[in-house]
Amino acid sequence: MEDLDKLRNLAHVIKDTALCGLGQTSPNPVLSTIDNFWDEYVAHVVDKKCPAGQCKALKQYVIDPELCKGCTACARNCPVGAIKGTVKMPHEINQDLCIKCGTCIEKCKFNAISIK
DSSP states (O other): OHHHHHHHHHHHHHHHHOSSHHHHHTTHHHHHHHHHOHHHHHIIIIIOOOTTSOOGGGOOEEEOTTTOOOOOHHHHHOTTOOEEOOTTSOOEEOTTTOOOOSHHHHHOTTOOEEEO
């Protein structure tokens, strides 16, 4: 939250101290989005979530153990080997290795993988 306050303050300082019209108006998009989408900023900074689902870095691919049949299709097709599990047992995605490419979702025939 401190960073959001700094961002708003910096935008106001730039707006107030710039010597040209371009410099004076350049912070407007930042100030406008902070004012109109404050909840989105807070969700990103505090909750580490993207309500719009657009920030790749904040997405998490998860496997529902109730739906996973252990067919290994996701693990075999994962380009970075982030999915582990044995045949006929629910698999798990290592979030540290996952590059969030979506291949696992495409290959899962049981809809066991979702984005959180």
